[in-house]
Amino acid sequence: MQSHVNAELEREIGRLRRRYAAIRRESPDAQELVAGWAAEASGLRWYVVVADVVEADIDVELMPEVIVVRAVRTWPEPAFLLGILPVPGGFDTGQVVIRFSGETLEVHVRRDPDRGTT
Amino acid sequence: MKDYYEILGVRSSATPAEIKKAYRIRALRYHPDRNPKDPTAEARFKELAGAYGVLSDAGKRHEYDEARENRGAPGRGRPGATPFEADGDGMSVEDILRRFGGVFGGDFGEGTHRNRGAARAGRDSEVEMAVDFKTAAIGGKVSVSLPGAVTCGTCDGRGAAAGDARCAECRGTGRVTAQPREDGQFFTVTRPCPHCLGTGVDPARACPVCRGAGTVERKRTLKIGVPEGSEDGALLRLAGLGEAGAAGGPPGDLMVHLRVAPDPVFRREGRDIHAEVEVPMAVAALGGKTPVLTLHGRVNLVIPPGTSSGLKLKLRGRGILGGDHIARVMVTVPAKLTPRQQALMAELQAAGD
Numbered sequence: 001m002q003s004h005v006n007a008e009l010e011r012e013i014g015r016l017r018r019r020y021a022a023i024r025r026e027s028p029d030a031q032e033l034v035a036g037w038a039a040e041a042s043g044l045r046w047y048v049v050v051a052d053v054v055e056a057d058i059d060v061e062l063m064p065e066v067i068v069v070r071a072v073r074t075w076p077e078p079a080f081l082l083g084i085l086p087v088p089g090g091f092d093t094g095q096v097v098i099r100f101s102g103e104t105l106e107v108h109v110r111r112d113p114d115r116g117t118t
Numbered sequence: 119m120k121d122y123y124e125i126l127g128v129r130s131s132a133t134p135a136e137i138k139k140a141y142r143i144r145a146l147r148y149h150p151d152r153n154p155k156d157p158t159a160e161a162r163f164k165e166l167a168g169a170y171g172v173l174s175d176a177g178k179r180h181e182y183d184e185a186r187e188n189r190g191a192p193g194r195g196r197p198g199a200t201p202f203e204a205d206g207d208g209m210s211v212e213d214i215l216r217r218f219g220g221v222f223g224g225d226f227g228e229g230t231h232r233n234r235g236a237a238r239a240g241r242d243s244e245v246e247m248a249v250d251f252k253t254a255a256i257g258g259k260v261s262v263s264l265p266g267a268v269t270c271g272t273c274d275g276r277g278a279a280a281g282d283a284r285c286a287e288c289r290g291t292g293r294v295t296a297q298p299r300e301d302g303q304f305f306t307v308t309r310p311c312p313h314c315l316g317t318g319v320d321p322a323r324a325c326p327v328c329r330g331a332g333t334v335e336r337k338r339t340l341k342i343g344v345p346e347g348s349e350d351g352a353l354l355r356l357a358g359l360g361e362a363g364a365a366g367g368p369p370g371d372l373m374v375h376l377r378v379a380p381d382p383v384f385r386r387e388g389r390d391i392h393a394e395v396e397v398p399m400a401v402a403a404l405g406g407k408t409p410v411l412t413l414h415g416r417v418n419l420v421i422p423p424g425t426s427s428g429l430k431l432k433l434r435g436r437g438i439l440g441g442d443h444i445a446r447v448m449v450t451v452p453a454k455l456t457p458r459q460q461a462l463m464a465e466l467q468a469a470g471d
Contacts, residue, residue, distance in 0.1 A: 015244070022239035022360070022370045054149045058305035061293070063316075074146050098298070100305055 009039055009088055016086030020066045023084055033069060033083030043095075043110040046085045051103045052076065058105065062093045067107055122169035122182065130183070134174065141170040236277075236292035236318025240267060240333075240361040240370035247374050249344055251381035255391070255413050255438050257346035262374070264340070267333035267361040273325035277332040277365060283323035285314035292318035292365075318365060332364045342374055347389070347439045350378035383411065389441025394448050395431075397421055402449040412436040412443045419445055 069083035092112030153159035269275040284290030288311035310316030317330030324330035360370025405423030436443035
């Protein structure tokens with residue numbers, strides 16, 4: 001059952017990733033941040049590896065269907081980093097808890113049964 | 119008196135840009151986030167902030183330069199002149215980030231979003247399109263209907279009924295940025311402006327049709343050009359044909375997934391087309407010509423004498439993108455013979471024996 005839910009989320013995340021590809025095209029030189037997700041009973045948790053970046057150089061933009069992480073790395077070599085985290089229907093980007101520890105940005109998006117799949 | 123030029127590692131003749139660059143490099147190196155286990159990093163970070171606070175301000179720098187010069191030349195100092203000290207040591211890390219934050223994360227926060235305005239690129243659209251075999255093979259146009267955001271015709275995409283209608287809350291960016299410092303976090307979080315709901319347009323002066331979004335949801339019909347030789351499952355990416363962007367943002371792309379229907383007559387193998395051709399028994403035996411339907415129209419196929427079923431004859435350049443049309447001969451025998459035909463067949467049989 002869980003793998004069925006995960007497969008459905010994977011598909012939806014893939015669809016939203018394609019839908020919001022324009023964000024990536026806006027910054028063609030950006031390096032894509034490595035991100036992984038886990039579905040939990042309480043919501044969807046994204047983990048983004050933001051290595052060699054100071055916290056003040058990270059911006060997390062919350063949009064209804066997608067969360068965009070932008071970061072600037074100045075060391076060891078300068079780079080603009082970009083992460084696109086799709087948020088499928090059933091989760092609410094208005095209810096997000098973000099933590100940055102070590103080199104990982106953790107974004108927890110709570111479930112919202114009222115928000116259906118678009 | 120501290121030597122701020124030495125702290126930042128620049129010459130006393132350094133330009134403001136050189137000073138800024140030197141500060142950024144060093145401050146990031148000693149940023150407390152990056153050095154959680156080094157208790158001296160914070161002190162160094164504050165020292166750098168103090169030096170930058172003085173040298174980045176033309177007035178303070180001039181004053182500091184004078185004091186520095188007088189210190190180095192005894193007797194030249196003004197009576198009562200006090201050693202110049204910056205306030206960096208007394209500032210908290212939070213104060214420093216608030217004051218010089220632009221130097222660290224120059225691209226982020228409110229400043230960036232203000233520069234970007236409310237303009238947003240349109241989303242990419244995806245559609246599955248059924249295409250018949252022949253159109254996919256030789257190319258053509260196919261109409262497809264799809265829903266999505268299009269530019270609002272009433273306000274021309276501006277989102278405002280008339281004049282300057284920027285939302286006062288977000289200054290027209292549609293976004294609000296905050297740092298969750300109360301939780302000890304220094305990254306910035308950007309959300310849609312709660313007042314204008316992310317449109318950047320004052321709701322009181324928003325276009326009554328699109329309510330400030332600049333786009334409306336509509337079903338639109340497009341004629342898509344299918345390139346010659348398209349295969350089933352191919353993906354066409356059409357730049358700028360996706361959903362309309364908001365507030366002057368560029369449109370997204372349209373991705374068309376082609377579903378090519380099989381054909382009852384033609385079969386594709388790479389660039390070649392395979393089909394069967396029926397050849398009357400007499401033509402097969404004696405040789406001649408028989409009409410063949412290809413993707414590019416009807417042609418006469420030359421049948422050599424003594425042709426049997428299964429023989430493959432090639433029509434060069436009649437396939438896809440210069441490929442060939444391969445006709446597989448199927449010799450047909452009349453189901454019913456007239457008395458004359460029966461007699462001739464019997465004669466043929468006898469001659470063959």
